[in-house]
Amino acid sequence: MTHRVSELTVPESAWFKSSYSSGEGGECVEVAAASDAVLVRDSKQSAGARLVFDLEAWSGFVRMAVER
Incomplete structure (x- = not known):
């Protein structure tokens, strides 16, 4: 699942x-x-909205992108 959130942060x-x-x-x-x-x-908008993918969703996205 993909969520659009701003609460989750990581170091720059x-x-x-x-x-x-x-x-x-x-x-x-x-x-x-x-x-x-x-x-x-x-x-270009590093302070803007961020998309957050759980690990399963990210893995599926990467797998699909590599297959193309």
């Missing part, structure tokens, strides 16, 4: 950019791992 140092980010602007996302979830945010 935990965030890393997608390997597909070029550093030239555009569409970039950052990801951080929490103890029982994976957080995703827009790198």
Whole structure:
């Protein structure tokens, strides 16, 4: 299940950019791992809303993305 929440936080140092980010602007996302979830945010709006995926949902998403 995917939730949009702002209460779950991780240290700023935990965030890393997608390997597909070029550093030239555009569409970039950052990801951080929490103890029982994976957080995703827009790198251009780091203080904005974050998507939180439980570990099962994140694993399914990654598996689907790799298969494509």
